[in-house]
Amino acid sequence: MTPAGSKLWKFKFRNKLGAEKKLSLGAYPDLSLKEARELRDAARNKVARGIDPAEQKQRDKRAAKISAANSFEAVAKAYIAKNERDGLAEATVRKRRWFLDIVRKPLGARPIAEIEPYEILDAVRPFEAAKNDEKAHRTLQFIGQVFRYAVANQIAGSDPTRDLRGALSSRKPKHHAAILEPVKVGGLMRAIDGYDGQPITQFALRLSPYVFVRPGELRRAEWSEIDLEGAVWRIPAAKMKGRQEHAVPLASQSLAVLKQAQELTGDGQYVFPSIRSRRNPMSENTVNAALRRLGFGSDEMTAHGFRAMASTLLNESGKWSADAIERALAHKDKDHIRAAYHRGAHWQERVEMAQWWADYLDMLRDGADVIPISNNVAAG
Structure with a gap:
């Protein structure tokens, strides 16, 4: 009980160095007695395995904050900015901005490290359904480029587009019509x-x-x-x-x-x-x-x-x-x-x-x- 009248569930424990610490589990009545006991038991199990549950909770919060900051859109913008610094052709940079625009709604706000292969497929399948196979393949290629940039900068653990090879219809080569006679x-x-x-x-x-x-x-x-x-x-x-x-x-x-x-x-x-x-x-x-x-x-x-x-x-x-x-x-x-x-x-x-x-x-x-x-x- 706090002086302000709040009712909080806390778990008191000693870490592996013997120091006394407290872990906040939540507020009553939002967190019931049964739920508090389950969280306490889980924390007690961690202490038994030498894990400080309070420190882990803080690490998880920091990781979640970093993950939210590293949205697909933010990483894609950083990747495109690198393209500009590397001197890529203006047309190439402009095209990649366009690809970002068309996947912004389904993927833009998602933490890049949490994006699953099925989400990527959902983002490109509408183009395939419209019989625009080239657009579907090139959009998937752009998404893969962003993921590989994220992996190289330790923002994501892997590139999920690698598991999507063969998932889209085969791209038909596009020829620019020309008069030759x-x-x-x-x-x-x-x-x-x-x-x-x-x-x-x-x-x-x-x-x-x-x-x-x-x-x-x-x-x-x-x-x-x-x-x-x-x-x-x-x-x-x-x-x-x-x-x-x-x-x-x-x-x-x-x-x-x-x-x-x-x-x-x-x-x-x-x-x-x-x-x-x-x-x-x-x-x-x-x-x-x-x-x-x-x-x-x-x-x-x-x-x-x-x-x-x-x-x-x-x-x-x-x-x-x-x-x-x-x-x-x-x-x-x-x-x-x-x-x-x-x-x-x-x-x-x-x-x-x-x-x-x-x-x-x-x-x-x-x-x-x-x-x-x-x-x-x-x-x-």
């Missing part, structure tokens, strides 16, 4: 010339086939990266998938498009700003939407398809080395020494290739007789 490429170029949508979208659409960079690199292009006098666009490493600066030689046709765009957006940050706010780049769906408006279905041509189109036709031409084409596509060479050499070794070839490619596209657009390019090269 020269005659059809000519039709595509004529359609692009006839696009009558927003001017900024027109410029982005017209530039896409000439430079064949990734759609995210195009839409987030900044004027500070483009040297019109030097005819080069230098994309910072932070924006690149391979996290290496990428220089894009600009053909005369590309320069003409950019100079037109400069009259409209040159006083801002982005070459292709959003129509809603010039402080943001255009939407990632803008070029694809323009292609749909021109009548090209998603199974026929995509914004990413300009890369496959260039890769296929440049290789088929036989005029350019495979290394120069790979560098133009910014494909990362796993051999770092080889990569360092090839970044500079093919620059002049890439400059010539950029102009040849732009001229070839214009020839197809203008409806010239299309001779198989491999035969054309042999004849020349």
Whole structure:
């Protein structure tokens, strides 16, 4: 009994050093006599085994507090912050934030060390049920990355996603639709010339086939990266998938498009700003939407398809080395020494290739007789 009138159950005991201690079991009548005796007996059993129940209670409280602070969301944010410090591409970091957003409701508030495999499956199964197998697999992959970060930092004991291999439907490879036949490429170029949508979208659409960079690199292009006098666009490493600066030689046709765009957006940050706010780049769906408006279905041509189109036709031409084409596509060479050499070794070839490619596209657009390019090269 306390002076304030509270009625508390306490267990008095001596620890293994002989010191007298008390363990609070709870308040009466919230804790009945029967329940208090059961807790007392459990504490007495611990004392008999050399365990101090009062100290263990405090350790358990601290562990619970730490566990609550280390929610999945908190750990995921720390992991993403590390990605930024490590210099991962901006697109990669942004994508991981997006994955966190879509699992925040089912997993965000849960202490990461307490999350069970079935909870993870419950978080990703809706995507599988919607027949979006790729989204389900990539979300599961992100969750696993967060858990492995937690394990490495001793926040969680293990990665439960390891036990979920094979639990989801097999992922079907996703291919970006592209037009690869020269005659059809000519039709595509004529359609692009006839696009009558927003001017900024027109410029982005017209530039896409000439430079064949990734759609995210195009839409987030900044004027500070483009040297019109030097005819080069230098994309910072932070924006690149391979996290290496990428220089894009600009053909005369590309320069003409950019100079037109400069009259409209040159006083801002982005070459292709959003129509809603010039402080943001255009939407990632803008070029694809323009292609749909021109009548090209998603199974026929995509914004990413300009890369496959260039890769296929440049290789088929036989005029350019495979290394120069790979560098133009910014494909990362796993051999770092080889990569360092090839970044500079093919620059002049890439400059010539950029102009040849732009001229070839214009020839197809203008409806010239299309001779198989491999035969054309042999004849020349």
